[in-house]
Every structure is written in structure tokens, then in C-alpha cells.
Amino acid sequence: MRIELEDARDFARGAAFLGTGGGGDPYIGRLLLEQALKRNGPADVIAVDDLDEDALVVPIAGMGAPTVIVEKIIGFDEGEKVLRTLEARLGRRATAVMSAEIGGLNALYPAAMAAHLGLPVVDADGMGRAFPELQMVSFNILGQRAAPMAMCDEHGDTVLIESADNNRVEKLARPIVVQMGGLCMIAIYPMSGRAVKDTAVRGTLSLALRIGRAIGAARRQQRDPFDALFECLHAIEHYQHARSLFDGKIADLRRETHNGWATGHVVLESLAGRGQFSVTFRNEFLRAQRDGRTVAIVPDLISILDLETAEPITTENLKYGQRVRVVGSSVPPMMRSARALEVWGPKAFGFDEAFLPIESTREPT
């Protein structure tokens, strides 16, 4: 499979869907991807099963603050140098690059780098969606080491972090990002093809592409884009419980501090005039409730889409009066395992309730 120039918008749209409101506005990521595809031609995508056991796969990501991302635009030189730095440390060349996070911006950077470097990008990631913290990644949950981790800024200055403790890696990296002007490119969790097979969330890059394409194609053919979205999700194993949760108009947007977390609430009023729906977010949409009862909760996917175009809306772009549809989806079992839920389940986000699979909340009809 390859990512072509005309896929860029679809890919960005699908990544925004999987970003569940977070992961950053994929606009700049899409422009970078288009730039790379125009210059270098399509990017090759390699399936997890096609990786050699001893292949060297390097996840690449941008790390930094959202306000910096839109001013200091990260580029190809930083991505290339950060990979070369890690390769030099490991004494071998990378076989492929990969996303750590398939939601939002960080879904697009590695694909852009793949086109730029002429390397394939692996059809997988470490979250299956977007999460706010570096340790919320399946590679960490399943015992991969984050280090050696390389960081590179626009000056080409690089830092290599070595530690056996993944939490220490994040702690050491944070102040360095600040010194690098609040944004840098990182290469982290270098791993073998075997390790990718054991620890990555599979097929998520092609999932993002399929979701984006389904919506885009339906619009061009003047079909209902939501029908196309659900057809697409229902045909994929583990996502078959995707369903529409609510149609409504945004009636309120509130931000508050809850159990020490800075949390936002978006309240929807039904278009049919019955019932109330609310979605709680912290960067990403984390919990959806209908009349006070939870109907979907992290790590299952909750996305808010424009009711007419099915364009996914990021939390910062929500506004009063928007007519939207809330869509939820089941996720692969590895994202719902007991170990995974400890790191990115409801309790990890300060909710005092257990994980409730979306398929168990369907109302009898």
C-alpha cells in the first residue's frame, strides 16, 4: 500500500477522527505530508506482518506545545537528523518509521518523513488513537524501552537520552523541549520487527486512511458520509460496534477543574428536542453521557463530527450552535486489556467508574 498525494486530505481527516478531538489540528501535518509527497512521490506503507523479525523500526513524533506548533513549524531536516542520531547510536540503519500516535498531527509527521527519507512507514502505532502523555503508549505498557531516545531542534542540535526507566525518559525530556524552544522532533522506542508485532496497535494507519476516504468519497458521490463511515468501520474487526451516539446542537461549553484535572464539558441539546447529552474532554473526548448515564468511555473512541459533512471537530474548534453527531467505536482488545486500562482507562483520567465497553451500552430498541 502507498500514500499518494491525493490521499493527504483523507488521511488527515481519518487521523482527526482517531484523534477523538485531540492530537492537534492536523492542518500543518497535512501540508508537510503534501509537500513531501509532491517532492518525493508516494510513501510506502508496510504491514506489520511483512516486517522482518530483526527489522529496526523507529517511531518518530513531534513533541511540544500546541501554540508553538503553529508558529515554529517543524520540518524535514529535524526529522532526518533525529533519525540519523538514533541510527548512529544503534549502529544500524532504520528499516521503517512508525507513528507513536495515530490521532492528529503525529499520524502525519511520520508519513511525511517516510516520503522524505524514502523509507516505508509501518501500518501501526502505539495508541490506536490520541492520548495526552508520552507513557500512554502500548510500547510502554507491553515493556518496550523508550530509550535510547533522540531529540532534535531546528538548529540541528541533538540530545540523546539513555535510561532504563521510561518515566525518567519523559521527565528528562520535558525540560529539554523547553530549551529547544518548546518544540522538537523525537525518535523514541526503537524496536525490532518482532517487538512491533508484539506491542503495536496494528493496522491503524490504513484505518485512518480508510475512514478519511470513506467520508471523502461519500461526499463527492453525494451519499450520506455517515453511512459510509459506519460501513467502513463495521467491516473492520474490533471496530464493528461503532455507532452513532447522539445528534445535537452544542448548547454549552464549560471548563472546570475536577479531581485536580483541568476538564472540559460540551453539552448537546437534542435536535429532536428530547434528552441531553454531554461529552467530557481533556485534550481528547474521554466520556460521553446521555442524561447522566455513561454510553462510551476512554479508551473506546468518541468523536464529534459535523452533522452535514462528517468532518471531525477538534476540541479547540468546538463552538456554540454547531450541529454535530457524536460517534463512538469499540477498539481492539489490546487497548482494553487490564494492563492497558491501568495506563489509559477511565481511572487514569480521574473518572470514578470502571471501563464500560461501548457494545454494552446500546439501548434496547
Next chain:
Amino acid sequence: MTSAALRIGIDVGGTNTDAVIMSGRDVRAAHKTPTTADVGSGVQAALSEVLRQASVEPDRIGAVMIGTTHFTNAFVQARSLTPVCVIRLAAPASTSLPPFVDWPQPLQQAIEGHACVVRGGYNYDGSEISPLGVAEIRAAVVAAKKADIRTFAISSVFAPVNDSQERAARSIVNELAPGAAVTLSSEIGRIGLLERENAAIMNASLAGMAEEVIRSFSQSLFALGLTCPFYVSQNDGTLMGPELAMRFPVLTFASGPTNSIRGGGFLSGIDDGVVVDIGGTTTDVGVLMNGFPRESAIAVDVGGVRTNFRMPDVLSVGLGGGSRVRAHEGRVSVGPDSVGFRLLEAALVFGGSTLTATDIAVAAGKADIGNVAAVSGLDARLVESALAQMRSMLESAIDRMKTSANDVPVVLVGGGAILAHRDIRGASRIVVPANAGVANAVGAAIAQVSGEVDHVYSYERDGRETALAQARSAATTRATNAGASAGTVRIVEVEELPLQYLPGGAVRVRVKALGDLAAFAEV
């Protein structure tokens, strides 16, 4: 009532130029005339007619306010734009996406003279990414001059936090190309490099035309003996003087919808509701909240170019008086294409051969204009389904814009108001105020004046509360000095930007105060 209370509002749209004379809250005279290619003669025609109607001597007019979509239209249609040399101060950062990335090709072709990313720029804390690339800037200016380009846009990473390098770069341009027009991104936009740079480029590309148009406004006024001050409406409904308008034409981009929403609110006396402006080609739906247009929260595209201006949140749908109506295999469609300014020759009721929304309104007996006999033979079912289509377009647009599920007051303005039904779903009541056809010009006439403060305070030394109070009071004073009536001034914007590169908790504070012009408010 004193003579100073008389003011003129003008709206120069793509199709019509409207003028009103207002005395206090009353519209004394109103006139609509076609917009002319040179702008000035249309303005002059509208002005002399309203002066005649009101029997007013020009020396009794206290101020003239002009709102125009001329610059927006010119930009969107890539018409008469000046090629621009863009210099971005950023390298080695932000080189991967060069200026003009993601612009529609026709606009890029019309405007891109020369573009480069040179050394410079700041980090979020105001520290330098690199020292300014003086030699590179000199080379760019020389190259631009060689290509006969004398208009420049300069952007820098985090210019809103620190604009020193942009100003230094402008000095270099001025030194090498005296008289060149230079737009700095820090003068126009907010955080978001690409969007802010785009705004600076847009502004620069309109510089040549702005000078010409503003001069022609001023000549038209002078020719009629109007020696009073004149102002141009900005995006937020406030006024700027002609010198500022020449330098920043981009600040007029959203003044059209702003004036129509504010004008509709003023004429109807409604502070909270929906304003529907039905023109020749489109219907613009905006929302009034406390008498002000609701602002858009997301990035706004102008002609396909992404910007981050503060603009009123307006939904445009392709329904207007000139919208073409077609019947095909039993299905009737209305718009989105329109005969536009050719309505007076193209529509059936005006002797033309194109079926338009106006013809449908006349055939249905909702309006009595032109030759009614020309549409008497239309198939009744066609008329009915076209009407139903128009109704549902309006209803769905209103529904998409209103915030609550409750019905809201709807104000109809614009020349195409005849198209609307008087019972629209979602509307608690429908108001078509007197002079609805010239709401834009009224909106320009009631524009407000502002006072702004942009100052760096030390929160450690002064304390945040004291500093903010000082800034508010200074902004209020400035608004009053600019002519605002003291009782009407309110603070509409407070922005705090911590400057971490300076000691002592330095914070850049921007405060904007708004008020009604004193002469107007007293009445």
C-alpha cells in the same frame, strides 16, 4: 438637535452603492445606485442624491462613514492585485512550509513576486531563534527591485510576542527601496504563523488599490463640498481614518457582514436574534448577541486562503434575488449560481430570458416589481416547489446559526428580503424594518469608535489587578478622546501575553474599548 448629529453612511458593495443620511436615530434619506468600476462616481451619485432628498447643505454633515466589500471582492476574484515580495524571518525554523503554501493557484500566481525564508524569528519566550539575516534581506530587496516589485510583506516566528526583527527588516527595506509599501505580520494578525503571514500578504497585495480607492472616496466627497472627516468601517464595526485604511485594507474584509448585522439590529431594535441579509447572489445569516455580531471561533478562509482574523460568524448560502431557478425531470433547483448584477436585464420580469428567484417571488404574488405579466404563464407547481426550496434553504440556514432550540427573532434585510416567507420555522417573529434595503449603509453610519492600549506591564511590580485596571482606564480615555460618548464606552477585549524573556513578570496587555460617537449617542 445640532447639525453635528447629521451623518452619512455609505455601503459600497459588489452590486450596489447605498447611501443614507442619518439624524440621530432617524434615517432622513436613503438611495441605492449601481456600483461603478471606478467606485468614486457611484459614491458621488449616491451622495448627491441623498443630499438632494434630505435638502441638506454639505456643510451640515458632521461625518461620513464608508463601508466597503471592494477589497474583499478584489482579493477573492484576484483582480488588480499587486505582486508582493514576502520575507519570512525564521530560518533555520519554519523553512519546510514556505510562504504561499496551500494558496489557490490563481491567487498565488497573481501575487507571488518573490518569497524567501531568511534567518531570524523568535521563540515563544521572545528569545531569538537566530539573529536577523541582514545580508539575505538586502539580497531579497535587490531581487524584488529588479523584478519591479515595490510591495513587501514581512513575517516572523512569534512576532506577536516580539516584533523587533520585523521592524528592523522594514528599516532595511525602506533604506534600499524608499517609498516601498511594507506590511508587517505583527501589525495585523495573531498567533499562527501561516495565517498571520497570509493576512500580511493579502494586505500588501491590496496596497496599490487601497491608495487609489481611498483617494477616490476622498475626491468624491470633496467634489460635493463634504469637507467633514470621513472614516472607513473595520471588521469589528469600528472606524478607522483614511490614512489607516490605505495602509491596512485587509482590516475591511469582514466589514460588509458586520455592518449588515449591526444595521439590521439597529433598525429593528433587536439585540439578540438572527439577521438574514438576502442579496443578489447570496444570503448571509449572522447572529446578534447583545447588539454585536457573534464572532467566528475557527480559522476563516478568504478566497481559499486561510486566515485567523476576528470575523463575524456568517453562514452564506447560494440564495439571492438573482439565483437561477431550473426545472429538470420534475426536480426544481434554486441557485447557487446567480445572474448577479445583471438581474435588471436578465430576469423575466425585467424583460430578460432567465428564470430567477425574483421571478418566482413575483409570480407567487409576494412582490410587485417589473412586468408581472411576464411570469403569469409559469407552471404553478414549478413556482410552488421553487418557493418550498427557497423556504427550506432559509430555514436550514437559520437553524444552523441559532444557538438554542428555542425560536428566535429574525430580522430580514437586504434587497432580496422579498424572497422570504413571513412564517419561517425557528423564528419567534419576523421583522422587516423600514430601510431594510440599506441596512449596510445604516450599519456603517452607526459605527463605533475604539480606543486601544498595547503596553507592557510588570505584574510583579504593579500587581495584575492594578495593571489591568490601568490599561482599561487608558483605553476608555482613548476611546473618549476619539469621540466616544463616555457613558457608552465598554471594554470589549483584554489580551494578556506573558513575555518570559523579560524579568519582573512582564506581560504585554492589549485592551480595546468601544463606544458610540458622542454626537450620535446624545440624541
